[in-house]
Every structure is written in structure tokens, then in C-alpha cells.
Amino acid sequence: MKRIGIIGVGEIGRAIVMGLRHGGDESSEVFLSPRGARTAAELSERYEGVRVCADNQEVVDRSELVIIAVRRQDRRDALAGVRVDDDKIVVNVMAGVGNDDLRQTLATGAPMARAIPLPAIRERRSVTVVHPSHPEVNSLFERLGGVLPVADEDAFNVFSALTGTLTTHYTYLATLTSWAADHGIASEDADRYVRSLFQGVGRSLNDETRSLHQLAADHETPNGNNERIRTTWFDQANSQALTRALDALLTDLT
Numbered sequence: 001m002k003r004i005g006i007i008g009v010g011e012i013g014r015a016i017v018m019g020l021r022h023g024g025d026e027s028s029e030v031f032l033s034p035r036g037a038r039t040a041a042e043l044s045e046r047y048e049g050v051r052v053c054a055d056n057q058e059v060v061d062r063s064e065l066v067i068i069a070v071r072r073q074d075r076r077d078a079l080a081g082v083r084v085d086d087d088k089i090v091v092n093v094m095a096g097v098g099n100d101d102l103r104q105t106l107a108t109g110a111p112m113a114r115a116i117p118l119p120a121i122r123e124r125r126s127v128t129v130v131h132p133s134h135p136e137v138n139s140l141f142e143r144l145g146g147v148l149p150v151a152d153e154d155a156f157n158v159f160s161a162l163t164g165t166l167t168t169h170y171t172y173l174a175t176l177t178s179w180a181a182d183h184g185i186a187s188e189d190a191d192r193y194v195r196s197l198f199q200g201v202g203r204s205l206n207d208e209t210r211s212l213h214q215l216a217a218d219h220e221t222p223n224g225n226n227e228r229i230r231t232t233w234f235d236q237a238n239s240q241a242l243t244r245a246l247d248a249l250l251t252d253l254t
């Protein structure tokens with residue numbers, strides 16, 4: 001794919017541009033919408049072949065594949081009157097906006113796929129879930145760290161719900177750090193130590209020959225400290241509360 005457009009150049013739009021240019025790759029031209037002006041200007045100054053267009057229609061006209069990355073509530077404003085010919089490919093990354101909804105807004109017969117890019121795409125380090133599978137869309141995200149095409153929108157929504165757990169994980173780590181600080185440990189020492197502990201967890205996840213349960217068992221001594229925290233804190237009630245929260249999110253996404 002030689003010409004890629006992005007309408008909505010915020011956090012995820014920026015991450016996609018950085019991913020496309022990762023390692024000095026200049027194989028595609030990138031066209032950005034003018035809104036999110038500061039980010040768009042910064043990206044076009046930083047990278048060769050990344051240009052800011054006069055309006056959203058120009059982004060579509062110059063691109064073979066257009067990524068829609070505005071906030072859900074801005075989509076109608078951003079796309080009002082924008083014409084998308086059937087020979088374009090549209091990638092919808094807006095959480096909670098189905099392809100039917102976007103197709104109605106754009107009134108186009110162009111092929112359309114939903115995708116869940118994550119910020120780590122900027123370093124080509126995250127797998128992107130896509131539905132429906134489309135060869136050009138798949139190869140774009142393959143290049144950006146990997147692609148996981150799923151069969152239907154229900155499956156897509158399950159993956160989308162999983163991505164809603166990320167900030168809870170960071171907050172869990174922040175809570176551990178605060179707990180240590182409350183016990184007299186210097187905040188920077190607690191922070192450094194917790195980061196180091198969980199970077200180790202991150203590295204061990206790379207070993208795909210071990211299941212997640214096996215990895216947990218590898219780190220646990222019978223009757224030891226890890227088993228104690230797991231069984232006294234992440235007990236059945238806590239685990240069920242998480243499952244209920246995910247179920248409720250999934251209902252809303254569906």
C-alpha cells in the first residue's frame with residue numbers, strides 16, 4: 001500500500017504514523033487531516049513523505065487506504081459530505097463504531113475493515129485485531145507488528161473488551177508502588193523495583209511454549225508469598241467481579 005490517509009491525528013493516529021515510519025521505512029506516503037493540527041504539523045516536519053492536507057476530502061482523494069481515527073462522537077462532523085469512491089479501502093479504528101454505522105455515514109461501497117491498533121504499534125510491537133479480513137488491511141497491520149483477523153463482529157468485540165483492561169493493569173502497578181511508599185520506601189525506589197519486577201513478567205510472556213497458567217505456576221512456591229496473595233486477593237469473588245465487568249462492557253460494545 002503506497003498511499004495511506006489518516007483522518008483524526010490524535011494519540012492513535014500519531015502512533016500509526018510512527019509505526020509506518022519505524023526503522024526509517026519510507027515505503028508509503030502518508031496524508032493527514034488538518035485537525036489535531038499540532039500533532040499533524042509535528043509529524044509532517046519530522047518525517048519525509050508525511051503531508052497535512054487542506055481538508056478531510058483531500059485525505060481521501062490522495063489515499064488508497066484511509067484510516068478513520070476520530071473520536072466516536074466526532075465521526076459525523078468529520079465525515080459529513082466526504083465522498084469515498086468504491087476503489088478506496090476504509091479502516092475503521094473507532095472503538096464502539098460498527099462497520100454498518102460507518103458505512104451509513106460514508107454512504108460508500110468501498111471495502112471496510114474494523115481494527116484495534118494499540119499505542120505500541122508505534123514500535124511495531126503489538127498485534128492488531130481486524131474484521132473482516134482484507135488482504136491489504138492485513139498486510140498493513142502485519143507490517144506494523146502483526147495481525148489477527150477474526151471471523152465476525154462478536155469475536156471482534158470480545159477482543160475490544162480485552163483492550164479495555166490495560167489501564168487497570170497500570171493502575172494495579174501504581175497501587176503496589178503507593179503501598180510500598182506508604183510503608184516508608186522512597187517512591188523512586190518503589191517505582192524502579194515494581195517496573196523491574198513486571199518487565200520480567202513482560203519478558204516471560206514472550207515464551208509462548210508456556211501457557212499462562214504454567215508461567216504462573218513457574219513463579220509460585222507451594223504455600224509461598226505469591227500463592228498467598230493470589231488466593232487471598234485474586235480470589236473467586238475478585239475474579240468473578242472482573243468477569244462481570246468484562247461481560248457488561250461486552251454487552252455495551254455489542
Ligand SMILES: NC(=O)c1ccc[n+]([C@@H]2O[C@H](COP(=O)([O-])OP(=O)(O)OC[C@H]3O[C@@H](n4cnc5c(N)ncnc54)[C@H](OP(=O)(O)O)[C@@H]3O)[C@@H](O)[C@H]2O)c1
Binds near residue numbers: 009010037
Ligand atoms: N488511543 C488509543 O489507544 C486507541 C486505540 C484504538 C482505537 N482508538 C480509537 O481511535 C479514535 C481516536 O482516539 P485517540 O485516543 O487518538 O483520540 P484523540 O487523541 O482525541 O484524537 C482524535 C483526533 O481527532 C481529531 N478530530 C476531531 N474532529 C475532527 C474532524 N472533524 N476532522 C478530523 N479530525 C478531527 C482531533 O483533533 P482536535 O485535537 O483538533 O480535536 C484529534 O486530533 C477513537 O475513536 C478511539 O476509540 C484509540
